Amino acid sequence: MPKITFTDHTGVTREVDARNGETLMEAAVKNDIPELEAECGGACACATCHVYIHHDFMPLLGEAEGAELDMLSFAEDVRPNSRLSCQVTVTEQCDGLKVSTPAPQS
Template sequence: MPKITFIDAAGTSRDVDAKPGTSIMEAAVQNMIPGIDADCGGACACATCHVYVKDEWLAKLKDKDDMEDSMLDFADDVEPNSRLCCQILMSDELDGIVVSTPESQ
């Protein structure tokens, strides 16, 4: 089963397994990862699942669509590697992906 590594703003690392087809946000919520609120439940309507994807993984992801890009306008501290993790579906190709959560506001 593919693995995701979540790193919080304090540097604490947590590894979780995610079934292929599950979003990174769903895996975070199921494993109570701090910093992933997922207020909208994955509908790409709130930006509370904002993460930073480690650069080496960005090329393996689908490009952001217009909806995700506009929702990131509502997130704090957006960087070029910012993504909404509700829009990233796990696959065997993403096994080992590393994402960081922004500092809580």
Template sequence: MAKITYITHDEQTFEVEAESGATVMSAAVRNMVPGIEAECGGACACATCHVYVDDAWQETVGKPSPMEEDMLDFAIDVKPGSRLSCQIKVTDALDGLVVRIPEEQA
């Protein structure tokens, strides 16, 4: 299990317990975190689960795959910490992860 903190553009904080093997997106959807729409259900076919990984976590989370980078082209306001939360697998090493949800997804 890992605790993940989601922060909305207006600074609302949602702390979620996520099972190892799940995705950051699926944990958000199961816990009704606003701003994570996940229209494609986690198939990396849209950008409605776009998040900004906190600077302190970017190395642990890793870089996006080429397919994810292609989908991020469809996201609004992509930044250096941008990831699709459907592509981040939860592991024990992500306990404490902090991600921010872009304002455009509010």
């Protein structure tokens, strides 16, 4: 079971076990990760599950494209390593993944 480390905007880290095949958003919600609202439930219809993927994992997970990129246009402080966590599927290769959440949007 891959271990994912979520770091909030204040630097507090939480390591969670994620299941292969679930999304980062599902793993975060299941483990009560703060600052990740996931209002649309994973439908890629909002940007409330916006996260930053650690640069070491960007080659594996890639950059946002298509509808995900469109939804990120509604988020604040979008960076090259920004992704919607509902669009990132966990695999064994994600073991050790580090994800940061941006400060809550106003």
